[in-house]
Amino acid sequence: MHIQLKNIHKYxxxxxxxxxxxxxxxxxxxxxxxxxxxxxxxxxxxILSGLICKDNGEILINGEEQNLNSPADALRLGIGxxxxxxHDFPSMTIREDLQIWNQRSDRTRTDxxxxxxxxxxxxxxxxxxxxxxxxxxxxxxxxxxxxxARLLWLGVELxxxxxPTTGISALQQExxxxxxxxxxxxxxxxxFVSHKxxxxxxxxxxxxxxxxxxxxxxxxxxxxxxDLVKLMFxxxxxxxxxxxxxxxxxxxxxxxxxxxxxxxxxENVNFDLYAGEVIGLAGMEGSGQRQFxxxxxxxxxxxxxxxxxxxxxxxxxxxxxxxKRGIFYxxxxxxxxxxVPGMTLEEHYILSDxxxxxxxxxxKSHKTTEERIQRFNIKGRxxxxxxxLSGGNQQRLLLSLLQDPAQLLLLENPTRxxxxxxxxWIWSILRERCQAATSxxxxxxxxxxxxxxxxxxxxxxxGRISEPLDSAGLDEERLGRMIGGKDxxx
Amino acid sequence: xxxxxxxxxxxxxxxxxxxxxxIGETFSERSGVINLSANxxxxxxxxxxxxxxxxxxxxxxxxxAGFVTGAxxxxxxxxxxxxxxxxQVAVGFILSLLFRDLAYxxxxxxxxxxxxxxxxxxxxxxxxxxxxGPLFFDQNVLVYFSYVLIAMSYYWIFHxxxxxxxxxxxxxxxxxxxxxxxxxRQRYLYTALGSGLIGLAGPMYSxxxxxxxxxxxxxxxxxxxxxxxxxxxxxxxxxxxSFGAYLFVFLQWLGLxxxxxxxxxxxxxxxxxxxxxxxxxxxxxxxxxxxxxxRMMARLPRGVRGGFYKLxxxxxxxxxxxxxxxxERE
Numbered sequence: 001m002h003i004q005l006k007n008i009h010k011y012x013x014x015x016x017x018x019x020x021x022x023x024x025x026x027x028x029x030x031x032x033x034x035x036x037x038x039x040x041x042x043x044x045x046x047i048l049s050g051l052i053c054k055d056n057g058e059i060l061i062n063g064e065e066q067n068l069n070s071p072a073d074a075l076r077l078g079i080g081x082x083x084x085x086x087h088d089f090p091s092m093t094i095r096e097d098l099q100i101w102n103q104r105s106d107r108t109r110t111d112x113x114x115x116x117x118x119x120x121x122x123x124x125x126x127x128x129x130x131x132x133x134x135x136x137x138x139x140x141x142x143x144x145x146x147x148x149a150r151l152l153w154l155g156v157e158l159x160x161x162x163x164p165t166t167g168i169s170a171l172q173q174e175x176x177x178x179x180x181x182x183x184x185x186x187x188x189x190x191x192f193v194s195h196k197x198x199x200x201x202x203x204x205x206x207x208x209x210x211x212x213x214x215x216x217x218x219x220x221x222x223x224x225x226x227d228l229v230k231l232m233f234x235x236x237x238x239x240x241x242x243x244x245x246x247x248x249x250x251x252x253x254x255x256x257x258x259x260x261x262x263x264x265x266x267e268n269v270n271f272d273l274y275a276g277e278v279i280g281l282a283g284m285e286g287s288g289q290r291q292f293x294x295x296x297x298x299x300x301x302x303x304x305x306x307x308x309x310x311x312x313x314x315x316x317x318x319x320x321x322x323x324k325r326g327i328f329y330x331x332x333x334x335x336x337x338x339x340v341p342g343m344t345l346e347e348h349y350i351l352s353d354x355x356x357x358x359x360x361x362x363x364k365s366h367k368t369t370e371e372r373i374q375r376f377n378i379k380g381r382x383x384x385x386x387x388x389l390s391g392g393n394q395q396r397l398l399l400s401l402l403q404d405p406a407q408l409l410l411l412e413n414p415t416r417x418x419x420x421x422x423x424x425w426i427w428s429i430l431r432e433r434c435q436a437a438t439s440x441x442x443x444x445x446x447x448x449x450x451x452x453x454x455x456x457x458x459x460x461x462x463g464r465i466s467e468p469l470d471s472a473g474l475d476e477e478r479l480g481r482m483i484g485g486k487d488x489x490x
Numbered sequence: 491x492x493x494x495x496x497x498x499x500x501x502x503x504x505x506x507x508x509x510x511x512x513i514g515e516t517f518s519e520r521s522g523v524i525n526l527s528a529n530x531x532x533x534x535x536x537x538x539x540x541x542x543x544x545x546x547x548x549x550x551x552x553x554x555a556g557f558v559t560g561a562x563x564x565x566x567x568x569x570x571x572x573x574x575x576x577x578q579v580a581v582g583f584i585l586s587l588l589f590r591d592l593a594y595x596x597x598x599x600x601x602x603x604x605x606x607x608x609x610x611x612x613x614x615x616x617x618x619x620x621x622x623g624p625l626f627f628d629q630n631v632l633v634y635f636s637y638v639l640i641a642m643s644y645y646w647i648f649h650x651x652x653x654x655x656x657x658x659x660x661x662x663x664x665x666x667x668x669x670x671x672x673x674x675r676q677r678y679l680y681t682a683l684g685s686g687l688i689g690l691a692g693p694m695y696s697x698x699x700x701x702x703x704x705x706x707x708x709x710x711x712x713x714x715x716x717x718x719x720x721x722x723x724x725x726x727x728x729x730x731x732s733f734g735a736y737l738f739v740f741l742q743w744l745g746l747x748x749x750x751x752x753x754x755x756x757x758x759x760x761x762x763x764x765x766x767x768x769x770x771x772x773x774x775x776x777x778x779x780x781x782x783x784x785r786m787m788a789r790l791p792r793g794v795r796g797g798f799y800k801l802x803x804x805x806x807x808x809x810x811x812x813x814x815x816x817x818e819r820e
Binding site: 051088089 | 662664
């Protein structure tokens with residue numbers, strides 16, 4: 001499929017999300033669309049898939065101008081998009097999920113239950129989904145595989161993937177990449193949206209870069225990484241690892257801890273966490289990391305065991321007791337679990353202040369707000385609503401809300417979906433805290449991030465937890481195998 | 491025994507409009523639109539249905555008028571909540587009051603007139619089945635219609651592709667939309683259909699169970715609120731919802747029946763009892779979610795805990811994820 005975008009403009013209020021973007025995509029090509037968070041990549045792709053409408057410009061498909069007013073129009077033309085959060089139905093079974101589509105928008109088939117064709121596609125791409133399973137039980141990676149297979153099943157010719165590697169395991173990424181290469185070989189056109197350079201380097205034959213809504217550059221493979229970084233951010237970016245801050249004092253000691261819930265059972269966890277140490281939790285999404293972090297924060301009740309902190313055993317206490325002792329939990333879902341939509345930054349700071357006064361000391365709150373915004377480099381003002389911030393700035397806001405002094409920070413995927421610059425910045429702040437003897441436990445799907453920032457790593461596999469592994473000199477390949485459930489002691 | 495059977499047949503008949511209204515509300519809420527005006531709507535449709543049947547002398551015209559009244563109200567609610575993006579709760583409450591008062595005002599000319607009623611029609615053969623026959627098959631056509639409706643709506647929602655789309659629209663409208671489904675059209679359709687069924691419950695009262703129109707004395711005020719809560723108790727499932735409706739009417743009957751035995755208990759207590767009982771049921775259905783229960787459960791031995799988890803999971807049905815939220819593309 002030959003696609004031509006001509007002078008596309010899109011405004012959201014006063015924000016010019018796409019500014020005069022023109023782009024041509026040849027059939028059978030894997031095009032990389034690069035850009036930092038908030039550069040307008042998703043907006044452009046949503047326009048191409050009909051989910052939102054352009055304000056200005058033309059879209060030509062195979063040389064003909066098309067009006068894409070809804071996803072139904074795009075699907076009829078054979079354009080399908082895999083969204084960052086898969087657009088599926090977690091409460092349904094896979095078979096049910098697959099049957100929801102508009103028959104009038106389909107070009108090739110009217111039979112809604114040609115399961116054999118679907119199984120063939122699955123097999124061809126190396127996926128292994130049980131049609132009778134529930135969508136809600138799948139990992140993010142599997143949900144993507146489901147969407148991908150579904151779109152191909154509907155006969156899509158152009159596939160758009162928006163940040164598909166966010167939140168999936170290394171193994172799943174491998175499967176995904178080989179599937180995409182295969183599809184391109186079969187003549188499908190693929191647009192791969194990402195902020196991760198290595199992925200674009202590995203996969204794409206051509207890359208275009210968006211910055212602040214404008215298309216500012218185009219490169220053919222082979223790519224020069226430094227060159228692309230400069231295009232994306234307008235300058236060079238390097239990351240630095242600050243000195244080791246780990247001490248010999250035990251901050252928290254976990255003994256024989258058992259955690260259970262509907263989904264998963266974690267048994268017999270034992271480890272000591274040192275003050276100033278960073279422990280990384282590796283493993284596929286949903287292997288128990290979330291339950292583990294929440295149990296250590298007092299938000300989830302473990303069924304038995306000991307959590308020794310200082311001289312006390314915190315087992316069975318509620319999360320306020322944990323917070324009083326400086327143990328804080330920061331969830332993945334920033335907007336849903338961490339921040340309050342509809343509240344300004346200043347109101348967030350007032351809320352987190354926990355002062356037991358009836359009236360608000362507005363002078364003081366102004367001061368703290370200004371100070372924190374500056375210190376945490378948040379791109380927003382005190383009257384900005386939290387939902388208006390970009391992902392990276394929301395994460396900064398979340399971290400800036402944590403009280404001092406913190407003894408232990410429990411961070412769930414702290415840099416999920418953030419570009420290199422924001423990631424580096426957030427880790428510099430976190431490392432600073434470690435110097436002040438704060439310990440950190442964080443989960444991540446990024447092996448590179450784990451081995452780079454963590455002192456020790458715990459690997460999770462369906463509720464099993466490995467011994468702490470020293471990250472210095474740890475083989476990434478071995479880590480990958482363990483995440484996939486291999487190399488475990490019997 | 492015979493007397494008890496007759497009473498139970500009465501319970502089945504009296505529960506029929508509640509069943510139909512609950513299924514109507516279920517359709518509407520499954521698509522993501524709450525029709526909070528059910529209470530006023532049933533009263534209004536009862537009046538309109540009676541007036542239409544009285545004027546024409548034909549029962550079916552009255553029933554149709556009730557359905558049309560409901561469907562029109564449904565369109566009004568869809569328009570305000572989908573097209574104008576107004577709060578479904580605020581609009582629903584006001585409409586509920588408005589419909590009720592409108593019914594009392596417009597219904598004045600039709601007060602205490604003898605009107606047509608739906609005839610009883612025993613189904614041959616089926617009515618001779620012991621126990622079940624007199625209980626279920628010696629009723630009027632409306633009751634038989636409700637049986638068909640229960641089965642059909644259940645099949646439609648859970649076993650057809652259209653039903654899947656309906657559920658999808660109420661759960662994740664954005665997903666449905668990106669698969670080419672016109673979310674708002676679906677919502678308009680199902681809100682109109684669902685509200686039509688709620689409207690149909692009105693003339694089911696005024697032409698059958700509480701025949702006639704007696705203004706504020708008609709005694710319909712309040713049913714609609716019960717319908718809303720039974721819809722939740724029923725987990726947005728026509729089978730469970732119908733069970734809830736029968737249970738509620740049975741409890742009401744029980745309250746009346748027990749009066750003659752427990753003369754020492756004030757009659758008001760027994761009449762009111764079904765309402766707190768419904769609240770308790772709702773409470774029990776959702777109790778598995780509360781923190782103190784999870785905390786308590788953590789101390790139980792594993793086998794017992796597993797059993798409780800299963801029970802709670804069976805009881806608790808989460809509402810359609812996008813209930814009451816207008817759909818926007820972005």
